[in-house]
């Protein structure tokens with residue numbers, strides 16, 4: 575795989591899977607645009623990326639639920655590179671909520687996990703048509719089945735919507751040479767659960783049960799998922815569009 579001279583935007587690049595995608599893409603000479611909120615983490619990731627091939631990434635601090643911040647991602651990228659080849663819609667929140675909790679958790683999750691993806695993708699699309707580029711959306715196995723040990727109703731809905739978005743946009747842009755695919759991870763070791771409000775003790779318990787119960791007896795590492803994302807973003811996946819790729823150590827079999 576080679577991303578030499580390819581401009582790659584990664585949302586949620588400050589942590590977990592997005593940070594792993596950034597570091598792996600940096601090793602393949604990508605021109606990176608790292609998007610997130612936490613500047614300390616973004617700077618750390620950028621430094622690691624720069625060490626790989628000496629290419630300094632651009633950092634864009636953005637709250638994705640703010641439309642102006644989303645527009646700023648595209649304008650800063652175009653100003654710096656005048657092109658966009660790959661968009662990795664990776665950022666998401668795992669707000670907990672059940673049907674008994676009212677509409678607030680739904681609005682909060684959809685604003686980040688779906689609405690911002692819609693807006694950013696629509697703004698990036700003209701550039702992807704020009705470059706014959708592609709999009710990888712980071713979804714979840716929660717798009718296919720409810721999660722039985724966590725109240726994640728809005729999150730599951732947001733990921734199901736994202737999968738349909740992947741397929742609809744892939745169909746719409748296929749004739750213009752733009753591919754759109756999804757990676758749907760199962761349990762992956764990242765700060766995601768802690769960011770969703772679980773205590774360290776609860777996270778350890780969650781990981782322990784998943785390491786014991788998943789068919790492959792382990793959860794995924796961020797790098798496992800990043801590897802698949804970059805495969806789909808590369809020319810090696812030139813005949814793949816509208817596809818949803820599960821990477822879950824067998825969780826969907828349970």
Ligand SMILES: NC(=O)c1ccc[n+]([C@@H]2O[C@H](COP(=O)([O-])OP(=O)(O)OC[C@H]3O[C@@H](n4cnc5c(N)ncnc54)[C@H](OP(=O)(O)O)[C@@H]3O)[C@@H](O)[C@H]2O)c1
Pocket residue numbers: 585586587588589590591592609610611612613615636637638639664665666667686712713714715758759760761762763764765766767769
């Ligand atoms: N970990 C899992 O088990 C798992 C399983 C299935 C799917 N996924 C999916 O994998 C993707 C990456 O998650 P992760 O596990 O790597 O989690 P993570 O470590 O918590 O990373 C989430 C990233 O999203 C960013 N983000 C969240 N809300 C944002 C907002 N409103 N505006 C801007 N950025 C925002 C965070 O930025 P800051 O930290 O800078 O705020 C962070 O970089 C997500 O789409 C998630 O749904 C994860």
